[in-house]
Amino acid sequence: MAAPVNSVVNSSAKCSSFNATSFQKKTRSRLISIPGTRPSVQNGQLLVSTGVTSLDYLLGGGLAVGTVLLIEEDRYDSYSRMILKYFLAEGVVCRHELFVASAQHTPDDILQELPSPILDDVAIHKPVEQPRLSHEPQDSLDAMKIAWRYQNLPKVQTALASSSRFGHYYDVSKMMEAEIREAAKCHRFYLPEHPTQSSPTHSPMLESYSALLKSLRDVIQREGFEVTAPMSKSRNILRIGLHSLGSTLWGDDLCCHDNPRHGHALTTFLYGLRALLRSSLSVAVVTVPSHLIQNRALMGRITRLCDNAIALESFKGSEREANPLYKDYHGLLHVRQVPHLNCLASQLPDHKDLAFKLKRKQSHIQCGILWPFHLFIYFDL
């Protein structure tokens, strides 16, 4: 999205998204920075972190705002769900808004399982305190005397500084505290709560998907995420997590038959989703149980309608688990597609053989080239 980036963020040479101070360069266009985003070094697009720093690296620095990341689920939906939770947790920490849709688990179940951020300088955002602090600092008796320059800044400075960082680390063994989680605004879509109305049109999209698309569009319009919305209010990013689209619980028979009757329902929905995202400040992560979809041509179409696509193949329960080659790793990660928006060439990753693993007791990324031509990327536990 070249146009939205230019309107929201100044040209990448001049701006910094890490607006930790109130100093702002006087530039021609209004500088608006959204916490938790940064411009891409390659083409200036606005990027958000997926929550997994090494995955950000694979995708070219992060997930571009306005794009979709497709995750082909592993067999038991364990690691794909984990990435989805990382994505949502990153949204909570960066104070983006969330939209969670699921047909199987209630969105609250997913939200309660978000991993807890590791850093201790992520202050809990207390919305009650902040208005008082930012409005009247000069009346307080303990106004700062020496550091008078910082007097007018809100006192949750450290929280702003850390949450405007790009990418955080999480501890999957602990759940995110309810306080932090509830501070984030979250919209939910749980399919059983939306009774299917018979649609008057014969569109190839299923009612469940069109209800989801309508709900998304309503949230985007109501909360002002559209790119064309007035610039007066502060802008934020909407993170959309759609769990297990294409599974039978959504009413789709993609996973049941080789030649499904609703073969075009999911692709039509993805087309509508792309249209919604390109015109708003939002990012979507969609997981699809691709191991159940037999029709490879259809899977190829689904992949092409998403901008980024990765596939996870876990070793659990497969014969590869016993393979000594893979004994340190939990699964393979295939990069199916990287986007090339607003430019001719896409930034393909250098290496295509990737494996992932969850490491305990580490708080930093470790990448190592263990074999020639192979790069192993780790997640953090």
Add this chain to the structure above:
Amino acid sequence: MFTELNSILNTSPDSFTQGDFILVSGRQSDASFLIHHFLSFYLRARCKVCFLGLVQSFSHYSAVCQRLGVSLAQAKEKRQLVFLEGLQEGLSVFIPQDDTTGNKALSFLSRDPMVGLQNLYEFVRSSVSSPGGGEEGSDGSEQWGPPVLLVDDLSVLLSLGVSARAVLDFSHYCRASLCSQLQGNVVMLLHCEEEEEEDDGDDEGSERLLKGLIHQCCLALHVQGLPTGYCRDIHGQVEVCWRRRQGDGQHTQNKVFQYKVHDKGASFFARGTSSAVL
């Protein structure tokens, strides 16, 4: 536009054959860089262009063409370019607003898509027909050259539920009106999936569509990945097939090139002569 491709195809914005139906197909590779080439080529050749941008937003095409030296916004203002933004039109069909005044080009999405692409064809037809009336000519509005239709891409229509036969009909109608009647050109992009085994059941249409379009076209550019696998310096190969009708029957000529796409264009070279190799 890519100068090396122009020399391969023996064309230039000043002199190009009219009445051509060009098919660009990609198998497991993204061939959309060629559509950007043709878009900038025909805009520089001062043709009246109708572009069905079904896959990406207008700002994407605009940003890429900016790097190739052509401004889409200006072309749109001067009415040289008619752009159909498929994403926004499609969304307004999926979720109808109260004030539906949008054009009906994609109305097949709300009705049964098997019906056909008539409205889309009507849209194309109306946008390339020359502006009538002396008032517009005396306005000083420029007269553009032969009409050109560019479609990016046809496989999205298949993904939206349109049958291969309907797409073939649409391409036939476009070819008949644009190429034969109006002596313009048509360029269509199609993505195919990896080859399926020959089993029973319908083949999703893209193979059938590809075969039908190859039969109709007079120039085909097939983009695919290298047979030896992924390579960072050579992004793939392009097979250029001319199918000219000479006096004594069909004359086909095939040439294979390898290509690399970079920021401001693409370079084409004979197999094995990539600068990374030599």
